Amino acid sequence: MAYRLLAPALLAALTTLLVMPITRLFDLPWWGYPLLALSVAPLAPLTALSLAAAAQNKVQGLALMKAAGIVLVPPLVAYFLPTAWQIPLALTPTWWPAQTLWQLQRAAPDWWLLLVGGFLYQAVLLRWLVRRFDKTMHQ
Numbered sequence: 001m002a003y004r005l006l007a008p009a010l011l012a013a014l015t016t017l018l019v020m021p022i023t024r025l026f027d028l029p030w031w032g033y034p035l036l037a038l039s040v041a042p043l044a045p046l047t048a049l050s051l052a053a054a055a056q057n058k059v060q061g062l063a064l065m066k067a068a069g070i071v072l073v074p075p076l077v078a079y080f081l082p083t084a085w086q087i088p089l090a091l092t093p094t095w096w097p098a099q100t101l102w103q104l105q106r107a108a109p110d111w112w113l114l115l116v117g118g119f120l121y122q123a124v125l126l127r128w129l130v131r132r133f134d135k136t137m138h139q
Contacts, residue, residue, distance in 0.1 A: 001130070008044035013037040032104045039097040039115055042122035046093055049129035053136055075099075093122050 017037035055061035074089040075098030089095050096118025103111035
């Protein structure tokens with residue numbers, strides 16, 4: 001299972017690392033791109049495990065995949081909210097890389113806290129989903 005989760009994570013990191021500088025949408029220091037690529041890498045296995053742990057068949061998997069797009073909304077909403085109102089949105093794993101990106105853009109000194117917090121949160125979610133998937137597969 002490790003290589004099946006590691007492959008999409010590496011592909012997500014590589015894609016992000018290549019696309020972000022090419023598009024020039026964000027003005028970041030050169031070292032910010034690899035950090036952001038690593039911060040989004042766990043999102044690929046999180047998505048795969050979420051679908052595998054929750055869907056009982058292909059039809060449910062397709063329906064859940066369509067519904068999974070909702071996790072892209074909280075970071076967009078957070079951009080327009082004051083910081084104190086964003087705290088509940090931190091439950092969404094996509095919030096952490098988005099916040100890291102915005103803090104790096106502003107050259108805020110606390111960007112690394114969001115990066116580390118995002119890694120820890122995604123690691124906890126990954127561990128929980130691996131256990132849930134394992135339990136589902138061995139019943």
